[in-house]
Each structure stands twice: as structure tokens, then as C-alpha cells.
Amino acid sequence: MRYIDLHVHSNASDGTLTPTEVVRLAATLSLSAIALTDHDTLAGIREAQTAALLLSDSENPLRIIPGTEISVAYNKRDIHILGLFLDIDNKVLNDALQEALQKRNERNEEMTARLRGAGINITVEALKAAEGEAVLTRAHFAKYMTEHGYTKSNKDAFEKYLNDSSPYYVPREYLSPETAISLIHQAGGLAVLAHPLLYKYNLEQLDEIISLFAGYGLDGIEAIYSMNTGFDEGIVRRFANRYNLMITGGSDFHGNNKPDIALGTGKGNLLIPETLLEPMEKRLKERSL
Incomplete structure (x- = not known):
């Protein structure tokens, strides 16, 4: 049996490795x-597809599934929906992601202003100079603050400055779950609820969310995941x-930004069988008829 990983980040968002x-x-x-699933962007997919043609074994080619991880708002909380098998040229989806990126940029400007008020010399321009064309996330803030001596580690940066209850944190304006799922479907893809247990809802609340999202057309749920313990996979x-x-599965690989999570194997024992792709492809085929 061969294995896959349907939740992977590159430096097109907050990973540390290039798509190649x-x-x-x-x-x-x-x-x-x-599946390359960078946050709110499709920017790294063409590079990944080209690299796969050049670098993978012709007898066992590596398939690149175009994806993204879209942040949506639910009860003033940030929930993530993966889009998989996307048409990366779909204008409606690209326009929506571009608008989300603009709102993210506005939020980043406000957060850097608040941090400067706390004596931290940080600007969006400095972050972009360090990170190139990446979609800037709080992980980039943490990295910058650590490298410049304001915090001891990325974890320290989140605990002191970047967590949701910090006075320096600025909430983003998110898409609605219904809109995100609709955009993914319009781009020919499948909508998947990412890491459902990571949101720390109790099971009754989680049932409420999944029921609601299923009503909007949610296709799948990420049951095989790096952070699962005990009976987590069975619950999902x-x-x-x-x-x-x-059922889908992914490591949520970010390179050195999550050094304890390896591509394909997560924390060491993650195994996502290639056979999971079959029902996904079947649903896509039925939807296109």
C-alpha cells in the first residue's frame, strides 16, 4: 500500500519549505x-505541479492535489475548511481568496501597530522583506519576534503577544462557512472540515457544527490527523x-514552524492510505455528470 498526505503547507503561506x-x-x-493546502492562497500549486513532473519517479509518479485551507467564522471563532481537487484558475475562488488576503493584510497592519506600541519594532514591510510573497500569518510574527530577540521562542511569542486573548491580537474578518463551501464547489473541489477536534468544542457542540456544515454541502472530515490521540480518530x-x-487525512506539515510534525507521518505513526482518494474521485465524477 502507498500513502498520501492531504494537508500540507509551504512557504506560500506559513510553512518553511518552498513548494519544490x-x-x-x-x-x-x-x-x-x-495536497498543497496553503492558507487562503493557491500561489504555490503550479510550482509544486512542475516540480512533481521533474522530481518524482516516472513509474511511481507523485500526484499534486490542488488545495487551500480557508479560514471561516463560526460563533466568532476561526474554523478551517480545506478545499481539495480545486481548479486553480477558477476566477470566483481566486477573487474571493484575493479579498481575504486583503483583509488579512489590513489586520496585519493593525497588529504590527499595536505591537509597536508595546515597544516591538515590527512592520508589515519588514515581515514581507523576510518572507517574500508568503501569505503572512501569526507564525511569521512569532518567527520575526524570536529572531529579533523580543521573545525566547515562537511559543513564547504566542503566549505573550499573539494569542486570541492578547491586547495585541486583532481578529480577522472571515468568510462564512456556507460561502467557503460554495466557493470550493464552484471551483470543482471538495470541502473538508480540517482537524475538527483541534477547536476544543465538546462533542455536542461539534455535532452542531458538523450538522450545520453538512447542510451547506460539506463533503468530508479530516479524521486521520497528526494531533490525534486515544480514541480521537474513532470519534471523528x-x-x-x-x-x-x-474521510480524509493529513499531517498539517509546516516544516520547521512545526518541527515535531513530519510530512506523511505526522508525529511518527500517521498513515493515510492512498485508497482514501477513491471515494473522493467518485464523488467528483458524479458531481460533474
Whole structure:
């Protein structure tokens, strides 16, 4: 059996490897497919696809599944929906992601202003100079503050300055779940609720969310995930059965920004079988008829 990873980040958002480097690593690990799912952007996909043609074994080619991870608002909380098998040229989706990027930039300007008020010399321009064309996230703030001696570590930066309850934190303006799922479908893709247990809702609240999102057309749920422990995967699989959702799996690889999570294997024992792709492709085919 060959294995896949359907939740992967590059430096097009808050990962540390370029799309080409991610592909090279995936090929070295003999993965059969990865989904590049950078936050609110499709920017790294063409590079990844080109790299896969050049770097993977012709007898066992590495498949690049175009994706993104879209932040949506639910009860004033940030929930993530993965879009998989996307048409990266879809104008409606690209326009929406560009608007989300603009709102993210406005939020970043306000956050850097608040941090400067606390004596931290940080600007969006400095972050962009360090990170190039990446979609700037709080992970980039943390990295900058640590490298410039304002915090001891990225974790320290989040605990002191970047967590949701910090006076320096600025909430973003998000898409609604219904809109995000609709955009993914318009771009020919599948909408998947990412890491459902990471939001720390109790099971009754989580059932409420999944039921609502399923009503909007949610296709799948990320049941196989790096941070799962104990009975976590079984819990998510039961929700999938209850709402007729497909199972997906991903490491949430970010390179050195999450050094304890490896591509393909997560914390060491993650195994996502290639066979998970079959029902996804079947649903996409049925939808296109």
C-alpha cells in the first residue's frame, strides 16, 4: 500500500519549505499524493505541479492535489475548511481568496501597530522583506519576534503577544462557512472540515457544527490527523458516518514552524492510505455528470 498526505503547507503561506522542496521531500518519502493546502492562497500549486513532473519517479509518479485551507467564522471563532481537487484558475475562488488576503493584510497592519506600541519594532514591510510573497500569518510574527530577540521562542511569542486573548491580537474578518463551501464547489473541489477536534468544542457542540456544515454541502472530515490521540480518530469517524461525510487525512506539515510534525507521518505513526482518494474521485465524477 502507498500513502498520501492531504494537508500540507509551504512557504506560500506559513510553512518553511518552498513548494519544490515539499515535493522533493514527498518524493523521497515515496508518497503517492500530497495536497498543497496553503492558507487562503493557491500561489504555490503550479510550482509544486512542475516540480512533481521533474522530481518524482516516472513509474511511481507523485500526484499534486490542488488545495487551500480557508479560514471561516463560526460563533466568532476561526474554523478551517480545506478545499481539495480545486481548479486553480477558477476566477470566483481566486477573487474571493484575493479579498481575504486583503483583509488579512489590513489586520496585519493593525497588529504590527499595536505591537509597536508595546515597544516591538515590527512592520508589515519588514515581515514581507523576510518572507517574500508568503501569505503572512501569526507564525511569521512569532518567527520575526524570536529572531529579533523580543521573545525566547515562537511559543513564547504566542503566549505573550499573539494569542486570541492578547491586547495585541486583532481578529480577522472571515468568510462564512456556507460561502467557503460554495466557493470550493464552484471551483470543482471538495470541502473538508480540517482537524475538527483541534477547536476544543465538546462533542455536542461539534455535532452542531458538523450538522450545520453538512447542510451547506460539506463533503468530508479530516479524521486521520497528526494531533490525534486515544480514541480521537474513532470519534471523528462516527461523525463522518452520521453525516455521510468522506474521510480524509493529513499531517498539517509546516516544516520547521512545526518541527515535531513530519510530512506523511505526522508525529511518527500517521498513515493515510492512498485508497482514501477513491471515494473522493467518485464523488467528483458524479458531481460533474
